[in-house]
Amino acid sequence: MTAWPDLQAAVAGALRQPEEAPPASVSKLRGDVTANKRFNVYRNNVALSLINVLGDTYPTIKDLTGDQFFSTMARHYMNEHLPENPVMLLYGAEFAGFVKTYQPAASLPYLSDLAALEWARNTAYHGADAEPLAITALADYQEKDIPNLRFAMHPTLSLISSNWPVVSIWHAHQQDDTEAALQSLPEEGEAALITRPHLDVLVHPLNGGSFVFACALSEGAAFGAAVEAAVKLDPDFDIPANLAGIFNVGAVKAVSLETGGT
Template structure:
């Protein structure tokens, strides 16, 4: 194991001994100083989670969140040098964290917040516009597969996660407008990330088209819903910035 790897392992594991050959300016081993450095790294990771999951923190409270984050940090080390990417597996951790079992929707809220962070840092690709689709013949449109914009994500939950997220973005929290399952689109059509609860009748269509189905096949997936309208569903997704121009369509 290289000296760099030994140093990283010692920083991440409080039970590890001081790395061999690491000394202070005076040439002495200084485990107390290294412990301070190790603690600073731990605190920085907890702080990164606190910033990335503000609604989760609001739902459980500062004390509970800090305790949960400390347990996660002790078990999970960064896999990327980019600190904003830390916590991608925090939702799965929450789902299996016994003290959070009384809040079964919490992990889905965390997934939404992960998607928000990814959208915020996604590439600045152009957005497919409604005008770009208007010139397509209906048959060509139905056979088209639309390319997802890198900022776009879809969160499906048996809980009203979009309404919960919106309600707890303010203090005090707003009243929930929904109590049932929700499918949420996260996109960045401009400078700001937008979180939208999709109409119930559009969810099957959105899931299918974002999984790679053609527009026609995605419409067929929603055929059993009497309220589904292909035109309004497609225009809605395009207007929200869900897609980017591809070979068959230009912005």
């Protein structure tokens, strides 16, 4: 008789090896008939439930690749990345990285960045709630101090950029007529700011300068330094419009004056 820790290890191993027979002591039916079909109920439950979790988190990837392709890809992901804990809301964090190396998807080079966008939407959906700061809060500061302001960004904020027009591709898949929307994709890459100021997750496309500006702020740069970085990339960077924009999308949680040091 096998002790439970060893038996459990054998069952756990067999669950991950669909080709193998279940452990010998599990459900012998009659004589030497093994209960493969019975054991496979568990294998199927594990695989299908995790494929469904990934499909819920990555609906656009699923829509774009089709049910069958997506299921196979998700099954491979699951084999490499079994969840680390029971919080399925946050399962699939490494999916974008996995998709990049998944050979059957090599003909869809934008797929990994699209997965990163969907993951950003998922983390924004489940991220901590916070009331966004209104731009009127800047009235508390003197004009000379504005360049030294540092921004605490909203906890649901993500910034993504891609060499492909992934924001337009994602957007097309939210339309009733996806095919028509996909006909007019831009040629160049795209970036986006993703956040959830209240209940709805919002995806805002950003141009190059605005992306650099938002990244610098979220990495802790002072406002003046963030503007400098943006202007370096885009000499036409519109400072007032971008300052208003970052507040209007609800991406700022707090501002504070730099107090020296670094």
